[in-house]
Amino acid sequence: MKTKFKEHHIIDFVEQIYKDAIIVLDTNSILNLYRYSEENRGKYFEILKKAKDRLYLTHHICNEFYKNRLTIIENRSSFKDTIKELIEENQNKLLNIINNYSGPDKYNSALSILKHENELKECIVSELETSLKKIDSSIDKFKQDLDFNYVQGKDPILEELVEIINDKVSLELTLEETEAIYKGGIERYEKEIPPGYKDNHKDSIEKFGDLIIWNELQALSVKTSKPILFISDDRKEDWAIKFKGHDLGPRKELIKEFIKNTNNLFYSITTKNFIRLISESYKIKDTETLEEETETIQKNIQQKEIDNTRYNLTRLQIWKNNNIEKQKQLNQTQTPLEEYFNAQKALEKIKRDGISLSQEELESIMNPMGKFINAKESLEKIKKPMDDLSMTQDKMDKIMNPFDKFISAQEKLKGIKNPTDNFANS
Structure with a gap:
């Protein structure tokens, strides 16, 4: 053996x-x-x-x-x-x-x-x-x-x-x-x-x-x-x-x-x-004093390595925690974004079909738009941290472009709000 x-x-x-x-x-x-x-x-x-x-x-x-x-x-x-x-x-x-x-x-x-x-x-x-x-x-x-x-x-x-x-x-x-x-x-x-x-x-x-x-x-x-x-x-x-x-x-x-x-x-x-x-x-x-000094040097080097490792692990954990928080902030902007697209589709259907809406129905479309405005402000605040998450400029553009569309959607909504009020009153 x-x-x-x-x-x-x-x-x-x-x-x-x-x-x-x-x-x-x-x-x-x-x-x-x-x-x-x-x-x-x-x-x-x-x-x-x-x-x-x-x-x-x-x-x-x-x-x-x-x-x-x-x-x-x-x-x-x-x-x-x-x-x-x-x-x-x-x-x-x-x-x-x-x-x-x-x-x-x-x-x-x-x-x-x-x-x-x-x-x-x-x-x-x-x-x-x-x-x-x-x-x-x-x-x-x-x-x-x-x-x-x-x-x-x-x-x-x-x-x-x-x-x-x-x-x-x-x-x-x-x-x-x-x-x-x-x-x-x-x-x-x-x-x-x-x-x-x-x-x-x-x-x-x-x-x-x-x-x-x-x-x-x-x-x-x-x-x-x-x-x-x-x-x-x-x-x-x-x-x-x-x-x-x-x-x-x-x-x-x-x-x-x-x-x-x-x-x-x-x-x-x-x-x-x-x-x-x-x-x-x-x-x-x-050789006793040589052995003692050698052992002291070894312990000092090992302690320094331990301290450096702890420092690096602490920095890594802080980085991970920060990125988790940034990812949460990013995720919070996604729901208003989806709601915006749904509201946009609803507005297009109203305009196309000339549908009459009540005030309550109209507000249900407008509310997601308001949330989206807040989402825009939040996203602008975390734009730089998002770069830290290695997001490419292309990905950022895909997120930011809908804001420009939203401005146009708002104007369209204002243009059709009065006609829908007329429908509701008729």
Whole structure:
């Protein structure tokens, strides 16, 4: 059974994978080099160098790395100024409250008392200003080992990484292969076939990034005739099995598909576990702080992804709710429109046949016309929102044209109203 259902017994093959597999680092596993403290970065490089003969990257992972690297460098190189700005801005707000004796309602009583205790107030202001200077001094003294010049100038981190990886990068997928992945990805995501479907909320082709990497991993395995050990901190349910807070490794469907397409094994672990694996294999000591920082970075990235997903889902729900309301408004204009056509037919019949109508009968025809006037005003108010519902100009014209006809119908009605009154009185 184990040989036919390896995906369900993968734990029995993990040691073999650890020993023989090509090791592929995911984007965040190499971007961490720019997030780590100087000490932990050095330790991580030590680990990568020990495993360098087995390390590979895929083409798409490299593209993601180069794209996101610039943002991380900018954030890291400017974080001291940003922190100083944050502290100064909030301290100035506090000083403003104290100097003006006015702040949030729950503090106003205390501030009113402080107004009469000038000595205490001057002491507080002096201490705050002194503390700000001390904080600024501490921030200035902090050694920032990463400079914005890394973007265009010499980047020792990138140079060291390039030396380790060398040319061990998978081939770029052809345009035909990429388009096939996009096309197949639509169906996979609808059926929630891993990986990548948890990114279905992303814009355009970005949602297929994980699926592209997945295909690259399989192609690399076929080319090298080796199993793949994928180092990734993306532990969403479309990659990993989660059970009561525990990470049980890659999805069984992924392992099964990989074996079917490559005849090789697949497994994935986090960056923290990769650090532990290599450090134990090569007797590298003092990796505890590196593991802790790696775990902290992973949690921060996951929380940011959760926040972004919630934000996007909230925006989507608001959009849906707005469109539902606009559709209701649109539907409310349709009934008066139908009534108008019925009234128009009745008027034409009156004129053609010279039918005598009572006042009550005449009003029954006029009332829909009045409703239609209100419908016209409503429709004009929602004309722009209707554009948001992707209504074409042709469709809008079809709705608006009857209003012009209605004006003519009104004039016709006025012209025949007196004759019908005569019929009623005769």
